[in-house]
Amino acid sequence: MGTKNPSILKSPSVSKTPKLVSEPTSQKNQYISWQLHLIDSGFKWGIDSIKKRIKLDKFDDIPASFTNISELFFDSLIENTGKEHNSFEHFIDKLKFESEERISIQQLQYILKLINENIFWTEIYPKLQHFENKTWNEIERETYSSKNKTKHHSIKISNIIPEAQKRLRELRLDDLEELFSLRLDGKTRIWGVRKFHFLQILWFDFEHEICPVKN
Numbered sequence: 001m002g003t004k005n006p007s008i009l010k011s012p013s014v015s016k017t018p019k020l021v022s023e024p025t026s027q028k029n030q031y032i033s034w035q036l037h038l039i040d041s042g043f044k045w046g047i048d049s050i051k052k053r054i055k056l057d058k059f060d061d062i063p064a065s066f067t068n069i070s071e072l073f074f075d076s077l078i079e080n081t082g083k084e085h086n087s088f089e090h091f092i093d094k095l096k097f098e099s100e101e102r103i104s105i106q107q108l109q110y111i112l113k114l115i116n117e118n119i120f121w122t123e124i125y126p127k128l129q130h131f132e133n134k135t136w137n138e139i140e141r142e143t144y145s146s147k148n149k150t151k152h153h154s155i156k157i158s159n160i161i162p163e164a165q166k167r168l169r170e171l172r173l174d175d176l177e178e179l180f181s182l183r184l185d186g187k188t189r190i191w192g193v194r195k196f197h198f199l200q201i202l203w204f205d206f207e208h209e210i211c212p213v214k215n
Helices: 047-051 071-080 088-099 105-114 119-131 136-141 162-170
Strands: 033-035 054-056 153-156 178-183 189-195 198-205
Touching: 047 119, 054 088, 054 119, 071 088, 178 198
Parallel strands: 033 198
Antiparallel strands: 153 178, 178 189, 189 198
């Protein structure tokens, strides 16, 4: 029998080049979205900070029960109108301290009518809606003051206060390198974890405590 020679394997064709995978749209060009599963439920900057926070709406006419109040009481009431307070108890204590006057049941009832306790829906939610019309690129470029300071930016964990760092350890989030700070107004900040085009909201910082401005 004659021996068979093995057939020669053909070399693979190198004439074709693989298709290029199209580059994904830059996350900075995507509109911001929210995720809420990280919101702290047991700490001073978490859910309770919104539940307890109140604001005194403006009043048009001075009620009859306020005709005999002192000038200090009236001035304190006017001064605190439109301002947010940590809780109703905090507001009443401040009012009594500044005016050195007892508050009657009638006055208390009237003040309660002016209290706006739905801070999330009235103060925060509209601003979050406003942000949803902006891309991350637009948000990162927003500035304020004559020094053109950035309004919203990432901040290293090492730069936030020890109390906040400790809380991250308790939440088992201490493996994070940074958090993102979103400025809502003069003091108020929302803190969260930036993931893709989402901001996973963590804290509501009404007093700019987590990373205070250094003088």
